[in-house]
Amino acid sequence: MSQAKTRIAAVMDEIRLRIASRSYLPGTRLPSVRAQAKAMTVSVSTVVEAYERLAAEGVIHSRPGSGFFVSGPVAPLALSEMGPKREREIDPLWISRQSLESNASTLMPGCGWLPDSWMYEAGLRRALRTVARADSSVLADYATPLGLPALREVLARRMIGSGIEVPPEQIMLTESGTQAIDLICRFLLEPGDVVLVDDPCYFNFHALLKAHRVRIVGIPYTPSGPDLDAFSAALNTLSPRLYITNSGIHNPTGATLSATTAHRLLSLAERSDLVIVEDDIFADFEVTPAPRLAAFDGLSRVIHLGSFSKTLSASLRCGYIAARADWIDSLLDLKIATSFGGGNLAANVVMSALTDSGYRKHIESVRLKLAKAMVTTVERLETLDIRPWHTPQAGMFIWCRIPKGRDAADIARACLQAGVVLAPGNAFSQSQSAGDFLRFNVAQCGDDRIFQTLARVLSS
Incomplete structure (x- = not known):
């Protein structure tokens, strides 16, 4: 695709995104072609072409002498289309779906809950x-x-x-x-x-x-x-x-x-x-x-x-x-x-x-299991040069930095193919500044295949 076509597509995507997020409701007047060109650092001719293509699709319409306006009706609310586009591996909704739709054979060190047997x-x-x-x-x-x-x-x-x-x-x-x-x-x-x-x-x-x-x-x-x-x-x-x-x-x-x-x-x-x-x-x-x-x-x-x-x-x-x-x-x-x-x-x-007499003892046993799992998981991850940002006092989560030069989304994508669901850092980061982090749930890290898969992916 030529650079000109890419720039035109970028303008079109920006308008579609604002419509999908309901920032632009039906009847909203779009920025003038000059204002849009300045905002996106593209040429006026690029914006003109993008607007004309969107008009041809029926997404917007022109009113002679007044400009371009969003066509109706109100776009259905699509959360995945709101905000900056993310790779599916770091899309919060996608990660939740992968964890919730998993089967018994899926390993889920990236999920946010205890194994059934711990409940x-x-x-x-x-x-x-x-x-x-x-x-x-x-x-x-x-x-x-x-x-x-x-x-x-x-x-x-x-x-x-x-x-x-x-x-x-x-x-x-x-x-x-x-x-x-x-x-x-x-x-x-x-x-x-x-x-x-x-x-x-x-x-x-x-x-x-x-x-x-x-x-x-x-x-x-x-x-x-x-x-x-x-x-x-x-x-x-x-x-x-x-x-x-x-x-x-x-x-x-x-x-x-x-x-x-x-x-x-x-x-x-x-x-x-x-x-x-x-x-x-x-x-x-x-x-x-x-x-x-x-x-x-x-x-x-x-x-x-x-x-x-x-x-x-x-x-x-x-x-x-x-x-x-x-x-x-x-x-x-x-x-x-x-x-x-x-x-x-x-x-x-x-x-x-x-209020059951056994709940207190159950929670005490879970805390003990989590403490042991935390130590074991940290030790096993460190052998892969995956190191904790902070060692928690309690709980199931550990926030880890991956080896320098590696991308957590790439690692998650490769591990998913092997049936291991990870939680890459940028899924948690509004600023998208955690691309070299993964969150691990220590309660879900008891299977050797998780570390074998990570080792294989990191060595590739």
């Missing part, structure tokens, strides 16, 4: 039997808007262990941690708002925020929390509405927030309109609890949330939000509008499992 199966079976004998309303009725009172009381007591004092009336159950964040975004955000995330961060934060059509800005993450200089600069120049983070065990780095960083971060946030969302999904894996922003803040500007998919069962979709009372009231309306009643059955099973 609380015996306790869940007991909980299911207990709930099956419960009143028929548990099996048939909608839950109350806030969710099962007994489970909210359990959660309030559990949060005290992290220094978070919240009454059950300020806790709302959700269908999952992801739904919790979605409801918060619906509550607080408008399209075009700026949202800060850690760089790197859990890749589904990127995908979910795309659906809300906001501007996502990454803040470099350090072993003790976000880079505060970058955080301060973003507050001063971008006026962000939201910051989403993990205060406990961070995904993907495994790092933990320090008390000093937490206090300074909240001090910065107090001088702005920023709301902080603290995702605490990995709390039960901690040996020594890390500082919680919600504890220091008293749920004034921090919203605390979590779920049980990592410790109890991913099949039980149950999460929660803890927030100030007036926000919970508004979130309740959104919950009813978008999902009506909550999962009464799931909440009862979760409560029974959490």
Whole structure:
């Protein structure tokens, strides 16, 4: 393809991307050919040709004397088309699909959950039997808007262990941690708002925020929390509405927030309109609890949330939000509008499992398994010159730098052909600056074939 054709295609792709992301709605006037040429550093004739081709396809239309306009109707929302195009190997949605659609023979050191055999199966079976004998309303009725009172009381007591004092009336159950964040975004955000995330961060934060059509800005993450200089600069120049983070065990780095960083971060946030969302999904894996922003803040500007998919069962979709009372009231309306009643059955099973006499011992055994797996995995990766950026105190994730000169997406692509699903660094990085990193789940690294495949790929 000639350079001229490539430049024309680039202009066309840019317009299609803005239409797909709904930045350009039907009837929107496109930039003039001169403005578009200047913005993309191409010639006016290139833009003219690109616009004419898009008009021929019916994507846009011309109004003599007025310019070019987007044709209707509104484009269906296509998350994969929003934002810069990424190779599928580092597309968050694609990685999730590969992990969720895997079969028994697929090895998944890149996935984000424990093996089935590590989950609380015996306790869940007991909980299911207990709930099956419960009143028929548990099996048939909608839950109350806030969710099962007994489970909210359990959660309030559990949060005290992290220094978070919240009454059950300020806790709302959700269908999952992801739904919790979605409801918060619906509550607080408008399209075009700026949202800060850690760089790197859990890749589904990127995908979910795309659906809300906001501007996502990454803040470099350090072993003790976000880079505060970058955080301060973003507050001063971008006026962000939201910051989403993990205060406990961070995904993907495994790092933990320090008390000093937490206090300074909240001090910065107090001088702005920023709301902080603290995702605490990995709390039960901690040996020594890390500082919680919600504890220091008293749920004034921090919203605390979590779920049980990592410790109890991913099949039980149950999460929660803890927030100030007036926000919970508004979130309740959104919950009813978008999902009506909550999962009464799931909440009862979760409560029974959490209060089962064996849960504490189960979690202790999981922590021990993770600690042993962390040591073993680090040792085996280091023999391949794959080295940890930081050695986590607890949890399942380790963020590793690959050998110099290698590309994580290339490694992931080659390993996938051998049935090994990896998680390349740029899937987690808004700035796309983690091309030489991979996230490993140590709980999923017990099979020798993973390291044999990595060795073969790295030697090729």
